[in-house]
Amino acid sequence: MLTAIVGINWGDEGKGRMVDLLGAQYDIIVRYQGGNNAGHTVVNEKGKFILNLLPSGILRDNTVNVMGPGMVIDIEHLCKEITGLVKKGIRITPDNLKISHGAAICFPYHVRQDILEEERLGDRKYGSTRRGIAPVYADKYIKKGIRMGDLLFPDTLREKLEGIIEWKNLLIHGGNHDFMIDTDKMLKWLQVYGEPLMPFVCDVSDYLDDAAGKNKNILFEAQLGALRDIDYGIYPYTTSSSTLASYATTGAGIPGAKLDKVIGIMKAYSSCVGEGLFVAEFFGEEGSRLREAGSEYGAATGRPRRVGAFDIPASRYGIKVQGADEIALTKLDVLSYMEKIPVCVAYEIEEKRTDRFPIGESLLKAKPIIELMDGWKCDISSCRKKEDLPEAASAYIRFIEEMSRCRIRYVSVGAERDAYIDMDAV
Numbered sequence: 531m532l533t534a535i536v537g538i539n540w541g542d543e544g545k546g547r548m549v550d551l552l553g554a555q556y557d558i559i560v561r562y563q564g565g566n567n568a569g570h571t572v573v574n575e576k577g578k579f580i581l582n583l584l585p586s587g588i589l590r591d592n593t594v595n596v597m598g599p600g601m602v603i604d605i606e607h608l609c610k611e612i613t614g615l616v617k618k619g620i621r622i623t624p625d626n627l628k629i630s631h632g633a634a635i636c637f638p639y640h641v642r643q644d645i646l647e648e649e650r651l652g653d654r655k656y657g658s659t660r661r662g663i664a665p666v667y668a669d670k671y672i673k674k675g676i677r678m679g680d681l682l683f684p685d686t687l688r689e690k691l692e693g694i695i696e697w698k699n700l701l702i703h704g705g706n707h708d709f710m711i712d713t714d715k716m717l718k719w720l721q722v723y724g725e726p727l728m729p730f731v732c733d734v735s736d737y738l739d740d741a742a743g744k745n746k747n748i749l750f751e752a753q754l755g756a757l758r759d760i761d762y763g764i765y766p767y768t769t770s771s772s773t774l775a776s777y778a779t780t781g782a783g784i785p786g787a788k789l790d791k792v793i794g795i796m797k798a799y800s801s802c803v804g805e806g807l808f809v810a811e812f813f814g815e816e817g818s819r820l821r822e823a824g825s826e827y828g829a830a831t832g833r834p835r836r837v838g839a840f841d842i843p844a845s846r847y848g849i850k851v852q853g854a855d856e857i858a859l860t861k862l863d864v865l866s867y868m869e870k871i872p873v874c875v876a877y878e879i880e881e882k883r884t885d886r887f888p889i890g891e892s893l894l895k896a897k898p899i900i901e902l903m904d905g906w907k908c909d910i911s912s913c914r915k916k917e918d919l920p921e922a923a924s925a926y927i928r929f930i931e932e933m934s935r936c937r938i939r940y941v942s943v944g945a946e947r948d949a950y951i952d953m954d955a956v
Contacts, residue, residue: 531556531747532789534775535858537755538796538848541773542803542828542835544860544942545795546570549586549751551940551947552793556749558594558741559587562781563771564753565602565636565666566611567659569828573945577618583608585751588627589620596734599632600771600781602666603678604641605723612726629727630734630783631679638719639698639711640665658804659828667770674698678731681724691716735783742787750778750789756848757806764893767806775852794854794936796845798862798926800838800874803828810838810874810898824864839872839900842933847887849936858940859930862923863949868905871926874898875933903929911944916953927953 535552537543550572553559566582572589573579579589583603587593597603612622640662647665648658658664669675674694680687695711702709741748752773757763759773772781779787799820802808812820817837820826826835849857865871876885877896888896906922913919919927931938942950 531791532742532750532779532787533748533791533793534750534752534778534789535793535795536752536775536778536852536854537758537773538794538845538852538854538857539755539800539841540757540802540806540808541568541754542801542826543755543795543797544858545752546572546581546586547860547942547945548793548795548858548940549749550574550589551950553587553590553593553749555747556587556593557746558596558738558748559585560596560598560738560748560750560778560782561585561601561753562598562750562778563600563773564769565661565663566604566607567661567663567769568753570751570753571945574947576620579615579618581611583611584615584627587749587751588615588622591621593626595627596738596782597627597629597633598734598782599630600777601630601633602636602663602670602771603629603633604636604662605678605727606638606719609723609726624729624732627730628732628734628737629678629730631677631682631731632783633678634666634670634675635678635680635720635724636662636666637676637716638662639716640669642709643702664770669694676720678727681720681728682731687720688713688717691720738782738784738787742784748782750775750782752778756851757844759851762851764806767804775854791856792852792854793856793858793939794849794852795858795860796848796934797824797860798840798865798930799824800841800844801826802836802838803833807893807896808836808838809844809877809893809896810841810872810900811836812838819867820864823867824861839874839898840930841874841898842930843874843877843885843887845930845934846885849934854936856937856939857931857934858942859927859938860942862927862941863909863911863943865926866906866908866910869907870902871905872900872902873929873933875901911949913943913951914948915955916941916951919951 585595906920
């Protein structure tokens with residue numbers, strides 16, 4: 531079974547929580563895109579963990595974890611992430627963590643470039659996490675990158691790096707920036723943080739091909755959501771990689787493989803970190819109360835997330851581009867304080883109603899059309915069967931399911947591993 535777990539909206543939907551939950555059914559878990567620009571928060575019997583680069587399956591004892599060639603890896607961050615987990619008793623060895631030789635390395639100069647560009651943009655900024663993701667992906671696609679596999683060949687590493695840094699310095703100074711990249715310092719940085727990772731670097735394509743041929747169960751873990759996809763998201767307020775399930779096997783290292791299932795993750799309300807269009811956004815006291823109830827702060831950056839009503843047009847679009855077969859609805863318990871629960875059922879654009887998620891400049895003119903659902907005003911965090919839910923909560927789930935046009939299979943009612951309901955369970 532090859533399954534992808536992907537975000538339906540703007541990201542931060544709770545993918546790490548669902549990967550940790552469902553990971554027991556899988557032999558291998560693969561991160562296939564992105565870098566340390568987002569975080570997956572997992573709470574289980576071992577404690578609370580925030581993972582930026584490592585697959586969420588690293589917290590399970592019997593799971594092999596793979597970082598695919600579609601990723602970009604800040605090796606300094608990865609070393610610190612591994613060290614932090616090992617100190618908490620998590621076992622990490624080359625047997626349960628494999629890093630693709632094709633994954634690009636995110637250097638300190640990529641981070642510096644990212645920061646400089648966001649500052650140059652000022653009020654027009656894209657909402658970058660300032661972790662170098664766009665610059666490293668840009669360098670990858672113009673073939674000016676260093677990859678994890680290059681660490682294994684120190685005899686040729688300096689020559690490759692010198693050529694790239696010569697070009698990079700010309701580019702930076704052409705933009706009137708006042709810093710120079712030093713080759714020796716970058717080589718030292720590679721040695722300090724690259725050498726501890728060398729035992730983990732391998733051809734993950736061979737490993738995954740062999741595993742798929744033996745009918746191993748493989749779970750593909752995405753970062754961010756459909757609306758942040760570089761091609762199908764709210765460009766330019768997107769990430770710099772493909773967040774879609776259709777990229778999963780390619781970014782993992784086995785492009786010829788075909789997915790058996792796509793599980794889409796979406797919250798019972800909307801949240802968004804960073805800039806970009808967010809039609810159903812709450813402001814003022816309404817936004818502050820929902821943000822605090824849901825602890826809506828970025829796992830990677832700590833930034834307060836923007837929050838709003840569940841957005842039907844955006845979710846329906848995300849389900850379509852992700853090709854989701856079923857949905858996990860997270861954080862339903864957060865809405866328990868509301869007397870009436872707003873849902874954005876459609877948009878109004880130039881005095882016309884539309885049920886579709888618009889593209890391009892049309893989205894700038896969109897206004898939310900809100901319907902109110904009855905709240906349940908009680909604690910549902912102990913519910914473990916659909917029959918345990920109050921009728922108003924069940925009605926809310928049914929409404930979201932019917933309007934989104936995709937079956938809701940799982941509903942989470944708390945952050946802990948067992949705080950969920952399987953809607954198919956009898």
